[in-house]
Amino acid sequence: MLKRSIIEFIGIFLFATILAFVTNFFRSDGLPLLRPKLLSPLSENKDSNTISLQTLKGRYEQPGVVILDARSPEEFAEGHIPGAKNLPYYEFSEKASVVLKDIPCDREIITYCEGLECSNAEDLAFLLKENGYALVKVFEGGWEEWRENGMPIKRGEG
Amino acid sequence: MEGKWDAYKKGRGMMVKKFIAHPYTALIGRILLGAIFIYAGVSKILEPDQFAQAVINYRIMPLVSVNLFAIVLPWLELVSGIFLLVGLFSGGSIVMVTVLMALFLGAIGSTWLRGLDITCGCFSADGAHKITLLYFIRDLLLFTLSLQVLFYDRGILSLDRLLKRGG
Known part of the structure; x- marks a missing residue:
């Protein structure tokens, strides 16, 4: 009985998934399978929406620039770019x-x-x-690239 | 006097237990859940963009995977709802409905606990309503109902039974 239910469950899942993709493919208002970065307003022009480590090196201490760390508070406390503020993506609404x-x-x-x-x-x-x-830009190399290049690090909650 | 009271309580407990385990209660639950899931699925399928936006607002998955979820979930609801209503592949469809209800319960609960001021996105009709404790209670009741059907459905008025007889 249990085995049969599990097989039916898998069958229903596959059937519905195929139906979903086929329908989505043919309808005029279908969604792109992955929410592509190209479709977000951020990435219409990738070059103007990202910033390299080289550029960031000369900018991060400038007073007009705000750096936001999208990682968790725990990761932020372990180490972050000096001057950065912590705003985790998953806690955007609250913080x-x-x-x-x-x-x-x-x-x-x-x-x-x-x-x-x-x-x-x-x-x-x-x-x-x-x-x-x-004026939002993404430092794609992120914390990994920053740390690996021996850049200054600040610890604690900021 | 005390003995009478105990007997009354015992009798009432038995009645409740009988009611919960009764196949006709499960039949009503099955039809109710099936109809609710069909309605929920169709309302999301009709407005995929709106539903995808509602999923984004929950902030429980990376943006890149939101569309995949928004494409597949409504069809899972619709297909399992139809199967549940007509009683075809009842075992698998009630497992699917229970799993989905657990998923919704977790999402609504975490949203409510995080205090997010977002709309539910559960049905198109409640699109303008913010998530409150009532939504959690509603989903908890539906989840309980799905468990009742999962354990006590005996396939009354189901295609499964009809096909079994025919075969």
Whole structure:
């Protein structure tokens, strides 16, 4: 009985999934399978929306630039780019009003997360754009590249 | 007097137990869950963009995977809802409905605990309503109902039974 239910469960899952993809493919308002970075307002022009380590080196200490760390508070406390504020992507709703309180919408913001493999920095940048911040850039190399290149590190909650 | 009271309590407990385990209760639960899942699935399928946005608002998965979830989930609801309603592959479809209800319960619960001010996205009709404790209670009741059907459904008025007889 249990075995039969599990087989049926898998069958229903596969049947519904195939149906979902086929329907999505043929309908005019179907969604792209992956929410592509190209579709987000952030990445219409990749070069102007990302920042390299070389550029960031000369910018991170400038007073007009805001750096946001999209990682968890624990990771942030273990080490972060000096001057960065912590705004985890998954806690955006709870923390955004506090973290972004004194940051005007025309201020340049740079987001980063762990490294090339993580998407939280870009996801956070997407949310920031949705909330009216026009000048948002992503440091794609993230914490990994920063640390590996012997850049200054600050520990603690910021 | 005390003995009478104990007997009354015992009798009432038996009645509740009988009601919960009764195949007709499970039949009503099966039809109710099937209809709810069909409605929920269709309302999401009709407005994929709106549903994808609702999923983004939960902030429980990376943005890149949101569309995959938003494409597949409504069809899982619709297909399992239809199968449950007509009683075809009842075992598998009630397992699917129970798993989905557990998933919804977790998502709604975590959203409520995190205090996110977002809409549920559960049905198109409640699109404008914010998640409150009531949503959690509603999902908890539906989850309990799905467990009741999972354990006590005997296939009354089901295609499964009809096909079994025919075969």
